[in-house]
Amino acid sequence: MSRFSRLGNDLYTGRRSIDFVGRRRLWYSISGLILVLSLLGLQVRGLDMGIEFVGGSEYKVSLPADQVTQQTADDVRAAVAGTGIPNAAAPVVTTSGNEAVLVQTQPLTPQETTEVIDAILATTGATNDDISTSEIGPSWGKQVAQRSLIGLSVFLVLVVLLIWGYFREWKMSVAAIVALAHDVLITIGIYAWTGFEVTPATVTGLLTILGFSLYDTVVVFDKVRENTKNLRRSHQTYAEAANLAVNQTLVRSINTSIVALIPVGAILYVSVVQLGSGALKDLALALFVGMAAGAYSSIFIATPLLAQLKSRESEIKLSDKRARTRQRHDADRYASVPVFTEDMPIAEEPGAAPAAQAAPVAPVAPGRPQPTLGSGRVAPPPRSEVRQSPSSGRAQPTRQSRAKRGKK
CATH class of the missing domain: 1.20.1640.10 (Multidrug efflux transporter AcrB transmembrane domain)
Structure with missing residues (x-):
């Protein structure tokens, strides 16, 4: 469980x-x-279809209370079915309170009705006065x-x-x-x-x-x-x-x-x-x-x-x-990333800020100084070796307010 x-x-x-x-x-x-x-x-x-729908015959046998039992109904059913009549091959036999046994069959001819009555009387031991016959029509x-x-x-x-x-x-x-x-x-x-x-x-x-x-x-x-x-x-x-x-x-x-x-x-x-x-x-x-x-x-x-x-x-x-x-995306979040191939265009790193594009550099004639990238000016060639300036030891200006300048 x-x-x-x-x-x-x-x-x-x-x-x-x-x-x-x-x-x-x-x-x-x-x-x-x-x-x-x-x-x-x-x-x-x-x-x-039952006799209520197609009509049929009903036989009511009055018996003492001690004989109105299920065993008696089973015996009557077997006796009626044993007559060999096609319309009585499957009779419906029930008890009606403690007074009688009801037998229902399909419509029968007068001769077949007589055979069924004789089988019922022989089985129950009743007399002709104890049995009544009625015809049921299909109207109900x-x-x-x-x-x-x-x-x-x-x-x-x-x-x-x-x-x-x-x-x-x-x-x-x-x-x-x-x-x-x-x-x-x-x-x-x-x-x-x-x-x-x-x-x-x-x-x-x-x-x-x-x-x-x-x-x-x-x-x-x-x-x-x-x-x-x-x-x-x-x-x-x-x-x-x-x-x-x-x-x-x-x-x-x-x-x-x-x-x-x-x-x-x-x-x-x-x-x-x-x-x-x-x-x-x-x-x-x-x-x-x-x-x-x-x-x-x-x-x-x-x-x-x-x-x-x-x-x-x-x-x-x-x-x-x-x-x-959404389900495909949740199953593999990298499924939408394209696979690298040699002919793919060069692009920025995913998620990175786009870099500023440099202006195109015009071709320079041979012997002329090369322009500095992104400045728009031409850098002059150096005249001598770059040395340390004598002013490197001086105090350099700082970003201080005027009231604090010159104070230690």
């Missing part, structure tokens, strides 16, 4: 960094492959689906407006919506490949995972906004600041996802292995897949997509160019 804490601290401070934004093509490829498999599952296998399921689509549309519109109003950035709204669509499509694809029945509980689970995915994405975006508030001072490009934000929230996202997935996974295991079927299984699968996909999309999809959209802005391009120039 201490190593994990140190890793989280290193990721937050930037001493360690995982390049999520720079490798966005890899993450896009992985997500694209998963989405293709999900769409392929919808095309090949399709969704197994259609109303649920229609209202769910309306709720989903309103939710997406409110999400776009909320993120745009909070972050003042419509590109964040686009990235968040893409991440939500990514999570929903993956969850639907998993349902198609696993053959789990789609019930109103499944719709509830889908709506729930939208909120979870959005919550995780907004947390990462808030850190991105904090890191990119003043790019001049941080000397980072927008992509680098966004990648740092993902690393800083990575441990938090992992911890939150694990804490949420453990109880949902336990519910999924119990509902599939022990209970066998029911609304609890449908809800748990949607939550488990959606939460895992939401944690993935907020890190690998939403933030890299946001950085890609922002990189097309002219202001961000200029800021990134300044940051790269």
Whole structure:
């Protein structure tokens, strides 16, 4: 645990960094492959819609309280599936309080209904008076689906407006919506490949995972906004600041996802292995897949997509160019010093004051005295050897005030 804490601290401070934004093509490829498999599952296998959506038959068997148990439900499920009827191959058997057992199948013919009733009565020991049959039409399921689509549309519109109003950035709204669509499509694809029945509980689970995915994405975006508030001072490009934000929230996202997935996974295991079927299984699968996909999309999809959209802005391009120039200068301060070559022009020492240029000297005829440089006069030739002057021992004038002259 201490190593994990140190890793989280290193990721937050930037001493360690995982390049999520720079490798966005890899993450896009992985997500694209998963989405293709999900769409392929919808095309090949399709969704197994529950009787609430397509209609079906429901059988209610009244039994004593001591017989209304999960064992009885499992026995009834096996007996109905053993009849060999295609529409009754995967019945939904649940207990209704302490009074009855409910059996739901797809629409059956009268002869098939008789076979199913006989299998139920033989298994439970009940009589014809203890069982009731009812037909469920698809109208209620259609109303649920229609209202769910309306709720989903309103939710997406409110999400776009909320993120745009909070972050003042419509590109964040686009990235968040893409991440939500990514999570929903993956969850639907998993349902198609696993053959789990789609019930109103499944719709509830889908709506729930939208909120979870959005919550995780907004947390990462808030850190991105904090890191990119003043790019001049941080000397980072927008992509680098966004990648740092993902690393800083990575441990938090992992911890939150694990804490949420453990109880949902336990519910999924119990509902599939022990209970066998029911609304609890449908809800748990949607939550488990959606939460895992939401944690993935907020890190690998939403933030890299946001950085890609922002990189097309002219202001961000200029800021990134300044940051790269600054980084090259900080990495090697002498990288801009030119390399010496023989044909380079002679210049002054870098940093030295420019020297005064001497006036050009005119050519002098042979035998004439040479002029002194910079004086503009001609120095006369010496007549004799230079000796020490007799006045060298005299007192030389000094720069003193008149009151102090001649005083010792």
